[in-house]
Amino acid sequence: MMAEMENRSTTGFYDVLASRKAEEAVWRRYQATEWLDSVVGPLGISNKPSEKEFISRLRNGLILCNAINKVHPGAITKVVENNVPIQSITRESQPLPAYQYFENVRNFLVAMEELKLPAFEASDLERDALEAGSVAKVVDCVLALKSYHEHKNMNGGNGSFKPTRSPMVGHNATRSNLRGLPSDSCRRLEMDLAAEAHPSGNTEAQKLEGELVKILAEYMADTKENMGGNFLASFKAGDVDPMKLFGRIVASCLKENEQKKFPEGQTVLRDCLKDSSNLPVHLETTPLEDVSENKNSKCCQTCLSKGDCNHRRLLHIQERELQDLKTLWATTRKEFEALQSQLQNDLTQCGIQVQEMASAAQGYQRVLKENRILYNMVQDLKGNIRVYCRVRPSFTSGSSNAVEFVGEDGSLVIVDPSKPTKDGRRQFQFNQVFGPTATQEEVFDHVQPLIRSVMDGYNVCIFAYGQTGSGKTYTMSGPSGGSAKDLGINYLALNDLFQIFYSLTEHTLEIRSCAGDDGLTLPDAIMLPVTSPSDVLRLMKLGDLNRVVSSTAMNNRSSRSHSVLTVHVHGEDESGGKLRGCLHLVDLAGSERVDKSEVTGDRLKEAQYINKSLSCLGDVVTALAQKNTHIPYRNSKLTLLLQDSLGGHAKTLMFAHVSPEEDSVLETVSTLKFAQRVSTVELGAAKANKESSEIMQLKEQVENLKRALANKQSQDQQLNRMKDPRSPLGKPMTDRTPPRTRRLSIENGSNTKLMKTGKHEVSKTPALPTRSRRLSLEAPTYYKRDNDDTIRTTTSSSTVKIYQHRNPSRSPTSSSFQRQTVKIDSRTQVPHIQLPLATAEHQVLARNEVQIVMQSEVPISTKTTTTTTASSVNGKGSQIRKSLRSIGKLINGSEKRNCRNQQKEPSPIPEEMKSPIGISSSSRAARRQSLTGVYKSSRRTSLGGKSVDSGE
Ligand SMILES: Nc1ncnc2c1ncn2[C@@H]1O[C@H](COP(=O)(O)OP(=O)(O)OP(=O)(O)O)[C@@H](O)[C@H]1O
Structure with missing residues (x-):
């Protein structure tokens, strides 16, 4: 049944193919006749001449010679004529002697050869020697001459001319013209020829070929029907590569037919088509696996067993190509792997380098930190007052900034925008400079070691100095209504001390608002037990309520008094030695230019007091810096209060605050100059208040x-x-x-x-x-x-x-003396001290x-x-x-x-x-x-x- 179907299908195919080929041949003959008519005059034959008719009209070579002379004048110098008008030459007219025919035809073929146009063999015009394809060669030759003529007319003979060929015909005579084409194209043409040579072959291979040709023919016919004039023109002009076109046809045949046209069981044909799809044109898109699969296809097996099939050659070539591809694939894979491992290596190297850089950066930071610690140690040994500077963020967006540079090494460059010259630029050097983005925590990190030394029995004083609104209160207490992360040094320091205290003992602390053992006292002081930093915070807030704060043109919440928070720490070390440390946290009122702060009345008086006490502080610092014998501590209560910290053996840190705004540059420079002077003050090495066991x-x-x-x-x-x-x-x-x-x-x-x-x-x-x-x-x-x-x-x-409270249980000589006692003295409003009974x-x-x-x-x-x-x-x-x-x-x-x-x-x-x-x-x-x-x-x-x- 299947065989029958196959036979029927094959027969039908050849019928269709034959009719298609016949149509094609007729069409081409018509084209040739039409052109010859137009060049040498009417030939006197029908529009659709038969092969015989066509050949007979050309047999004497006269028409061909005239035509070529028209196209290329002088191509044939001597044309043998029989004086019979062309129109009257008929099959019945007397033929010329054979040598005359031969002369004309030979001359024509030579001329065609000279023009590098496809020719035919003289025998193709013999009356009784018509064989398959011979007429087509003659037609092709005429059409080639036609194309050449058209090309000449269009380009004036310039440019190379590529003759077109009939896709149905192989031209032995024009094989030389096909030399430039790919060998596989030739092979396929040979296959076509082979298929034509054995149209009725009964072998399986022939059947398959036949089927393939049938499908191709059908496709080509369809394609031809859909071809527009442009396509044909470009095809004729040689713009379309016929081999590529063939490849495309095969590919689309495969796509369509593989699913639709092949009934189940026709696997041989499908495989064969698959095989043909592996032609080089399609190798570009066909996966390699398909290629290797096809190697074992039934068709190829059949062909291989047959031994002399064109498929075999094709298969060999494909195998070679496949091998080449495999080699290429292997090489590419190796290269890819090499690249991958290279990339991996590079990435690893890169990672190592990044790590090295990171550790170098860490090392640098460590060294920087150590340097700073050592520098601070040197400063401590020399007894210098440490000076940190803090720049607050600018509040006026868009205005130029007076702070040009904040260095990690403690350098600070200030520019006076009104003096664009070199004079307008000043550089200052401090122990540390905090830029506008520095957080409270960062600032406290640098203060913490100093605060902890209170626990070792040192007296420590930290005071904030600067023009009004520059951020002193922000640094010491934090902004009013701020969150936990905004808490200032006062709170963080107490918190820290409590933490250390908790890690040492469980005892309750005492807080009192008085000077304690050796200081000033304050009105309405009460003694309250505290157990945590929050207790202290509560009490400090209470203290803050007593601090006068009012709004000025420079600061909405300007502090109108100095604030001093003192923490006394009494302790006992492991060997039984007694320690007494004292921490003063001082938030000075800001210096202000009354014309700028626009204060009047009481505020003006306060400003004057503030400025006076700050000026006294300046005098003390100057006297200390100059190592004068007399230091005017007693000129103001502020300097008297800070006497121990400025002149004793305390560790003293000054925070110089500056505003970055351009209009504050004078105050900024003045603050920084003062801070610079303070940094030159040598107090001598700090000493701990410690008594050994x-x-x-x-x-x-x-x-x-x-x-x-x-x-x-x-x-x-x-x-x-x-x-x-x-x-x-x-x-x-x-x-x-x-x-x-x-x-x-x-x-x-x-x-x-x-x-x-x-x-x-x-x-x-x-x-x-x-x-x-x-x-x-x-x-x-x-x-x-x-x-x-x-x-x-x-x-x-x-x-x-x-x-002066003494709890007997706290007596240093008492056996029940607590190991660690923290007394916090909050003194506020120093300029207006009220001392009660x-x-x-x-x-x-x-x-x-x-x-x-x-x-x-x-x-x-x-x-x-x-x-x-x-x-x-x-x-x-x-x-x-x-x-x-x-x-x-x-x-x-x-x-x-x-x-x-x-x-x-x-x-x-x-x-x-x-x-x-x-x-x-x-x-x-x-x-x-x-x-x-x-x-x-x-x-x-x-x-x-x-x-x-x-x-x-
Ligand atoms: N580092 C900072 N980050 C953010 N805001 C800040 C900073 N420093 C100060 N401020 C803000 O600037 C304003 C003025 O700060 P502050 O009141 O602390 O200045 P001051 O020097 O204490 O002024 P005065 O001497 O008049 O009391 C406040 O609103 C404060 O919140």
Whole structure:
């Protein structure tokens, strides 16, 4: 059935092909006839002449010779004519002798050869030698001449002419003209010829070829029907490559027919077509897998078994091409792999380099950081005041900026836009400069080490300086209503201290708004326990409410006073040594030009006070920088307050704030100049307030020895009195002011006598701590005893209340002394200090406090160079040892004296009985004690003879 179908299909195909070919041939003959008619006159044959008719009209060669002479005049010089008009030449007319025919035809063929146009063989015109394709060759030859003629007419004979051929015919005679074409094209033409040569072959291969040809023919016929005039023209003109066209035809045949036209089972034909699709034209788009598949196709297998098929040759060629492609593919793959591995290597190298660069950058940052630390250490050793500068962001967009450059190394370049010359540019160098984008956290990172050193017993002062509105309060406290990330140094520092504190102990802290051990005091101070930074924040906010803030033309929330937050840290190190650190966080009021801030009334007065105190600060800094002997600390309360930080052994950091706006450039330069001057101030190396455990032990020994000595002396006195025969109670002693009291009075620069003023007893302050004494020097200070036994102190117009609280459990000598104590003193409105009265309770506490402080300060006051270094500790120890030795000598001396006295007659009357008031012996003891630093008894006397139980 299948075979039958195949046979039918094949027969039908050849019928169609034959009719198509016939049509084609007719059409071409018509073209040739028409052209010959137009060139040499009417041939006298029909429009659609048969092959025979056509050949017979050309056989004598006369028409051909005339035609070629028309196209190319002089191509044939001698045309043999038979004097019969062309029109009258018929099949029946007498033929010319054969040699004449031959002469004309030969001349024509030679001329065609010379014109490189396709020719035919003379035998093709023989009457009885018509064979398949021979007439077509003659027709092609005429049409080639026609095309040449047209080309000549169009281009005037210029340019190369490429003759067209019939797609249906192979031209043996024109094989030379096909040399330039690809060999595969030739092969395909050969295949076509082979197919034509065996139209009725029964072999399978022939069948397949036949089917292929049929499909091609159908396709070509369809294509021809759809061909427009342009296509034909370009085809004729040679613009269309016939081989490419053939390839395209085969490809589209494949597409269409593979799905539609081939019934199931016709796999052979499909494979064959697949095979033909692997022609070079299609290799460009056909996947390689398809090519390799086709190698085993049934058609090829059949062909291979046959051995002499054109397919075999084609297959060999394709195999070679496939092999070449495989090789190319392998090479390309290798190259690709090489490129891939190269890329991988490059990427790895790149990664390594990036890593190296990153680590180099990190190293650079580390070195930079170390450099800064070392530089700071050098500065610390030299005792320079550290100066950081902070530039706030500009608020006026679009205006030019006075800050030209902010360097990582602490350099800052300011440009005065009004002076475009070199003079307008100034460079400053500080320890650190923070640009407008610096965050609060970044700023605090650079301050943190300094704050932590408070825990090591150092006094630290950080003060913010700068023109109004430059960001001082922002740095120290943060913006009002800001979020947690905006918190300033004050909060972050306290937070940090609390964190360290929590990691050390669980104890509750105490906060108080007073100067504490050695500073100023403030009105309405209260003592509150705090357990966390938020407690402190709450209290600080309360303090801020007392700070006058008002709006000026320069700043909406301009601070109209200086603000000082002081944190006292008392601690004990692991070896039992005592530490005392103090942190002052100072937000100065801003300097301002009143014409710019446009303040009036009270605000104007405030501005004047602020500027005056800042100018005093400037004077102090200048005197310090010039190493003058006199430093004018007392010219203002601000400088007095900062005296320890500016002139002592504290670590001091100044934040110079500047506004970047162009119209602030003068103030900016002035601030930076001041900051530069501050950075040249050398305070000397900072010293920690630390007492080692060895010193503590020695102190304890001193105390014990002192007690032993006192006991001995009182025993001596008793013995002496008992030995004295003149009075059973002993001789009354002169009531004298104890020597220690006098000494203290001298130290304090005050009179210890109680002054009677009406009901009140007024006395100079007893041994007040350093800061209080300094205050009393500025304005004569008196303590008044009220009815309620309150001591009042007055300074000029203000009243001072002393809040010196001592919790017995906090005494340094108490065993229950907390390991770590943080006392936070918030002082505000320094220019307007109000110092209130103390209560009786406070008075008592004050006395106790003083006593404690004095006890701990004795060695320090005698050795003002207490430091943490081994040598200084040893120095202090040796001083104490000296004291011990002298005490020992005294004890030994008194024992010897006692021994001598005991040898004398002992008095039966006790010593106390000898003195009417019974204090002369203690006075003497006190005198001795004062010589050795014991002054509890003398204080008792100075405070009115009240006994103060040391109690500790
Ligand atoms: N680094 C900064 N980033 C963002 N805003 C800032 C910065 N510094 C300051 N400001 C803003 O600038 C304004 C003025 O700042 P601030 O009040 O701190 O200035 P000041 O120097 O304390 O002024 P005064 O001396 O008048 O009290 C505020 O609105 C503040 O929020």
